[in-house]
Amino acid sequence: MAGVAEKMKVVTHSGQFHADDVFAFAVLQTALGDIDLVRSRDAQVIAQADLVFDVGGIYDADRRRYDHHMRDLPRRPDGTPYSSVGLIWRDFGRAALPGLVPGIGDEAIGAVWQTIDEELILLIDQADNGIGPAGPGHLALLIEAFNPAWDSLQTYDEAFREAAETAKGILSRACRQALASERAAAMVLAAAKQSPDRRIIVLDRKLPWEKAVYEGNLNEALFVIYPSEDRGAWYCRAIPPEPSSFGQRLSLPEAWRGLQDKAFSEAAGITDGVFCHPSGFICGARSRESAIGLAAQAIALAQG
Known part of the structure; x- marks a missing residue:
């Protein structure tokens, strides 16, 4: 034995x-x-x-x-x-x-x-x-x-x-x-690669995206689009210039800030707006298309 x-x-x-x-x-x-x-x-x-x-x-x-x-x-x-x-x-x-x-x-x-x-x-x-x-x-x-x-x-x-x-x-x-x-980083990098506009990253679910942006050298990215977990909305989030920063690579338009629902929708030219934060780092709409449109519009307005 x-x-x-x-x-x-x-x-x-x-x-x-x-x-x-x-x-x-x-x-x-x-x-x-x-x-x-x-x-x-x-x-x-x-x-x-x-x-x-x-x-x-x-x-x-x-x-x-x-x-x-x-x-x-x-x-x-x-x-x-x-x-x-x-x-x-x-x-x-x-x-x-x-x-x-x-x-x-x-x-x-x-x-x-x-x-x-x-x-x-x-x-x-x-x-x-x-x-x-x-x-x-x-x-x-x-x-x-x-x-x-x-x-x-x-x-x-x-x-x-x-x-x-x-x-x-x-x-x-x-x-x-x-x-x-x-x-999550791999999924964000894949989404960024597939995006027709390298300045806008669209995610089909809420994910931690910071690692991919800063360690993956997504230096042109300005906004991340993702759905909320419980509010039935889509967010358009401005990307900070560096990790843990309170700034944004590109802030949302001044004219949108602090507005909600109808007032925000009218200011942004959409039909399903939810809000824009007073500091201009995040806004939301009821649809994916509108959230992407908000990012595109913010970029266009910044370019004059």
Whole structure:
């Protein structure tokens, strides 16, 4: 009878934990399956482990030693110090993604990995190394709140496992959002390519379009047209000059701003107008054709 294969023995430090070791374990558990985690600072236990992270004083990826608490600590290409989760995500994140996002295609793994590294993992690296803000509400502090209070009967190991389950849920949700963002960007780029006017992007459903516009170099795009989710209307949205800007590449006409229904329809020369925002960044109509017409008219008026 064949013997049962031994589980991979993984070691991290005992006692109080932080976001980096908790998230690192969540990634490893997803990437490697049923691993045997031991939380210890005993040198002999550490030496006998198959993989060690956040303890041990050694960084050597070839030997699967992933500590970062030393003078010559591992750094990202831009010089930012890694924490244990940054190192583990770098080497095991891609392998974890199919478990975090069931059904993810091979073609999307690289982009999703990159997004999570930049928008979640890097922030933990920075906070753990004291080079980034970690004020109230920061993810790192929320995970640290799982450490037992002084009068708790829960052990640190029990609390660590509980924190890791939460971390895995956060990570899985973030990965699903990143994948959805990639899919949306592809759909927006396709719509822009099909548009007879490169200044107007028409979407058949509401999608996050910013990533495609700014990262896809849609520099000529001025307006995005899309249906509302619950109002039976179509929106004409002016595109800001850059992400998170309150400005517009081209604002809607001054004469339309602040008007609603009949007054807006008369000013814009359509029959089914709904509104135009006072700041001139968005307006709406009851039909797709009218919303596209509003964008075209705004462009024509700006050109004189």
